[in-house]
Amino acid sequence: MAKVAINLSTGALQQEEVIVGIDLGTTNSLVAYIHPEDKNAIAINDQGRGTIVPSVVHFPKNGEAIVGTDAKEYLITDPANTIYSVKRLLGKSYGDLGEHKDYFGYKIIDDDSEGLVKIRVGDTFYSPIELSAEILKELRERAEHSLKTPVNRAVITVPAYFNDSQRQATRDAGKLAGLEVLRIVNEPTAAALAYGIGIDPTEEKTIAVYDLGGGTFDISILSIHQGIFEVLSTHGNTYLGGDDMDRAIINHWIQENQLLADTVNEDKHLSQELRLKAEEAKKALSSQQVYIGNISDKINCHLERHTFETMIAPIVAQTIESCRQAMTDANLQPEQIDAVIMVGGSTRVPLVYDTVSDFFGKPANNALNPDEVVALGAAIQADILAGNRKDILLLDVTPLTLGIETMGGLMDSIIPRNSKIPTKAGRQYTTSVDGQVNMKISVYQGERDLVKENRKLAEFDLKGIPAMPAGFPKVDVNFILNADGILKVEAVELRSGTRQEVEVKPQYGLTDEQVEQMLMDSITHAREDVSARMVIEARTTAEQLLYQVERFLEKNGEHLTEEEITLTRTNLQNLRDALPTNDKDTILRAVDTLEEQTSPFAERVMQISIKQAMAGKKIE
CATH class of the missing domain: 3.30.420.40 (ATPase, nucleotide binding domain)
Structure with missing residues (x-):
């Protein structure tokens, strides 16, 4: 090696x-x-x-x-x-x-x-x-x-x-x-x-990056100063992109050919054929005025550019509204933007390029x-x-991932390796047992999925959590890593304000060779680590479902038939039998079966409870 x-x-x-x-x-x-x-x-x-x-x-x-x-x-x-x-x-x-x-x-x-x-x-x-x-x-x-x-x-x-x-x-x-x-x-x-923007450390610019891909859109306003990139604002939509243009074309063809939308949705083969044909039409209309095509000689797939542009105008308008919001958040006017960069295949659509250039008042960069x-x-x-560009400023980074232990002995990363320091990051956690009043916070350093393979840095107890059902308490765990590499970990229960913190030195006692070995081990054992993590996660999911369904049967068994109760108990036992196999897919198949079988019960019980409430009866 x-x-x-x-x-x-x-x-x-x-x-x-x-x-x-x-x-x-x-x-x-x-x-x-x-x-x-x-x-x-x-x-x-x-x-x-x-x-x-x-x-x-x-x-x-x-x-x-x-x-x-x-x-x-x-x-x-x-x-x-x-x-x-x-x-x-x-x-x-x-x-x-x-x-x-x-x-x-x-x-x-x-x-x-x-x-x-x-x-x-x-x-x-x-x-x-x-x-x-x-x-x-x-x-x-x-x-x-x-x-x-x-x-x-x-x-x-x-x-x-x-x-x-x-x-x-x-x-x-x-x-x-x-x-x-x-x-x-x-x-x-x-x-x-x-x-090439930001390569020269003396360069100072404010730029807009308009990124319209297949499935996502975002606009980011960046300030570049002495080689450091700062995101002033970002806005967008994680479900807006070229796919939506394709869908608009599909809907147009469905109407043109008098197809039933439900039929298309149920026929996965036809829906995918339409999706790929729509993508082909969109690309063609970036360079020509008319697209002519069909599916199986039965479905007419013709489209003109002006019709296409009319259909997608609302999608493009949504992106410009995001641009306007990002500019407002950054407290800037379009004339204060030095350059506009176009990213994503969907920016090839002429209407997109023209509209963006008009909004910012300057031609967008699309040379690449x-x-x-x-x-x-x-x-x-x-x-x-890699250190091949000496004129670029490299900020200090943390050499190994920092995180805490979660259920099943898993490592939950809070600050990933190579994060610039100083930095702050956090996650929210909750209790796993009813009435739990203490929570042990164990801090680890390393790249492996199981904490036993990583290096323990500190441990402390957050005491005084109000006794509530599992899942109700909200505990914020924050990691604050300063420029000297000193890590402060704080845990706060939000409902009660209970707080505890500890300071640790994450690099203390580790040689460069040990860090290198930990990194190499994380890559060498990546497959088995992920497999172990997924078995633990599957077991946790199964155990939680067993607990929930058993409690549901105890409280609401009267609303189920004998056959339903028998089948539920059979599926519960099948899930219990799957746990010792330690096979992720076997466990999740049993989870899936139990979930599909019992999910209608909750809706039925809810309807019964509503009827009882309407009748003036007490709901437990």
Whole structure:
């Protein structure tokens, strides 16, 4: 195993190994690197297949997952086993999806409104992290094949509005793909770097980055001063993008051909055919006035550009309203913006470019390929982290991830490795047992998913939590890391104001070699770590469901039939029997079966309770 030297004060790698930049997108993903001779950022085009890798994963009945262009073909022929737009699910719970949950052509499991979503493919359950890792693995393999060298380190970009949970999920996906993620970089920052903005440390500019991709839109206002990028404001919509333009075209064709919307939605093959045909029409109308096509010689798919522009005008107007809000939040006027950068394939639509240029009062920058610009910027950031650009300011970073222990002995990351310091981050937690009045806060440092593999830094008890049912107390745990590397951890129960804190030195007692070894171990054991984490999470989900259903039977058994009670007890026992197997999919299949069988009961009991209340009876 090769030894890796790391400068702990900057996080820079002391070696010549290639570090790639990755744009992990909702619709498409790319990988780029800095050419060793001309020092230009280049998007990797492996074997002439193009630089773009569709963010689509197909799971055949037998064999390994298929990723990218080949997987995209299965969106029509096998939609239930073909996953797309997984970036929308990163760090999200089922409750977060709201009205958008029916958008996906595959099965998303509703196990708990607070639990992170899982995707069921056949008898196997996947998390968005595992699916994103498949895409990252494909990008890594393409880079290795093209560059003829191992690729183990990367910079990955995320939208500026991504929260801690979404950023951590992106890091975890990278680790599972065998990559050490040196930095998570905001997409607008990467786009600016690609245009050379912020490279010169004497440069001072205020820029707007308009990013309209396949599934998401955001506008970011950045201030660049002495090589430091500050996000002044960001606004957007995580469910607005080129997909919505496609949907507008589909709805137009449904009306034109007098199709029933319900029929199209139920026929996954037809709906996917329409979706791909609409995408084709949108692209064609960026360079021509009329698109002519059809499906099976029965469905007419003609479209003129002026009709298309009329349909998408409300979508473009929403993006401009976000621009206006971002400018208000930054307390700026359009004339104070020095440059406007266009990012995302959907900015190729002429109406989008013209409208944005009109709003800001200046032509937007679109000289670089809008699909590639973020990946190119990520490659430049990677080059900076490698220490190859001495004129760029590198702030001190924390060398290892800092976090706390959660249920099942898992490590919940609060401050990821390579975060700039000083910094502050936090998460909210709750109790797992009714009447719990104390909570043990155990602080760890390291990259492994299980705390037993990491280094314990401190432990303290938050006492005096009001006795309430499990899940009711709200405990904020905050990590404050100062410029000297001193970490202060504070826990506050919000209802009572109960507070406890402790100070630790996260780097105390660790040599550079130990840090290097911890990093290497995290990559080497990534697959088994994630497997262990998912078994623990599946067991936790199962145990909570067992508790809830058993209590429900005790309180509301009178409202169920004998057959329903018998079937519920059988499924409860099946779930109990699944727990000792320690097989994630076996446990989650039993959870899914019990959930599907019992979910109608709660609605029925609620209706009975409402009737009793209307009759003046007491509800327990």
